[in-house]
Amino acid sequence: MKQKQKILSLLKTAAGYTLDGIALYLLAGHEHTMRKALGDTRNFSYTSSFMEERQKRKRYYTCLLRLERDGFITKTHVGKSMQIKITHAGLEELQDHSNDTAYIHIDEYPKEKSEKRIVVAFDIPERFSKKRAWLRTTLRMLEFEPIQKSVWMGNTKLPEEFIQDLQDQKLFSYVHLFRIDKELNIE
Numbered sequence: 001m002k003q004k005q006k007i008l009s010l011l012k013t014a015a016g017y018t019l020d021g022i023a024l025y026l027l028a029g030h031e032h033t034m035r036k037a038l039g040d041t042r043n044f045s046y047t048s049s050f051m052e053e054r055q056k057r058k059r060y061y062t063c064l065l066r067l068e069r070d071g072f073i074t075k076t077h078v079g080k081s082m083q084i085k086i087t088h089a090g091l092e093e094l095q096d097h098s099n100d101t102a103y104i105h106i107d108e109y110p111k112e113k114s115e116k117r118i119v120v121a122f123d124i125p126e127r128f129s130k131k132r133a134w135l136r137t138t139l140r141m142l143e144f145e146p147i148q149k150s151v152w153m154g155n156t157k158l159p160e161e162f163i164q165d166l167q168d169q170k171l172f173s174y175v176h177l178f179r180i181d182k183e184l185n186i187e
Contacts, residue, residue: 064084067090070089071087071089071090072086072087072089072090072093073085073086073087073090074087108141109138109141109142109159109161109162110159110161111142111143111156112156112157112159113155113156113157114155114156114157116155116179116180116181117153117154117155117179117180117183118144118153118154118155118156118157118158118177118178118179118180119147119151119152119153119177119178119179119180120139120144120151120152120153120154120158120175120176120177120178121150121151121152121175121176121178122135122150122171122174122175122176123150123174124150124171124174124175125174128171128174131169131171134169135166135171135175136152138162139152139154142154142156142158142159142162143155143156144156153180158177
């Protein structure tokens with residue numbers, strides 16, 4: 001999925017450039033091929049690194065074929081060059097994906113002390129990693145402290161705006177809130 005988005009983003013910014021197969025391959029970030037194309041063959045091994053590069057190339061071109069099959073890109077051959085353009089469907093796919101993981105603006109929420117400690121525990125899927133980062137940053141701003149990566153505790157009341165933002169971002173089902181009435185210390 002990441003490679004698909006990387007290719008679509010590249011094509012969106014390239015906006016109709018003509019790229020031959022090697023240039024397109026180099027833009028994908030394959031270091032050994034770039035060094036070889038530039039004439040630098042030092043430390044170039046045809047053993048495991050060659051096989052790794054071959055696998056990367058295969059995955060890259062497979063991804064291109066899938067993008068073309070799904071109608072997200074069009075390829076045209078002009079002589080030895082290949083022109084790849086992102087289609088309207090590709091732009092929509094890129095926009096749809098960017099909405100899922102878009103950066104969430106961090107608001108300054110009002111901080112009101114609570115007499116009771118509040119625990120926020122969450123288990124947010126990896127595909128929402130940016131939203132998870134937003135939640136951690138927001139909890140830190142609300143003066144919560146991590147007990148574990150996904151369990152935070154603090155003495156600040158959770159503002160209604162924060163709860164609403166959790167619901168708006170469709171994170172509320174992944175977050176559990178607890179209020180501690182009494183703490184016990186074991187000695």
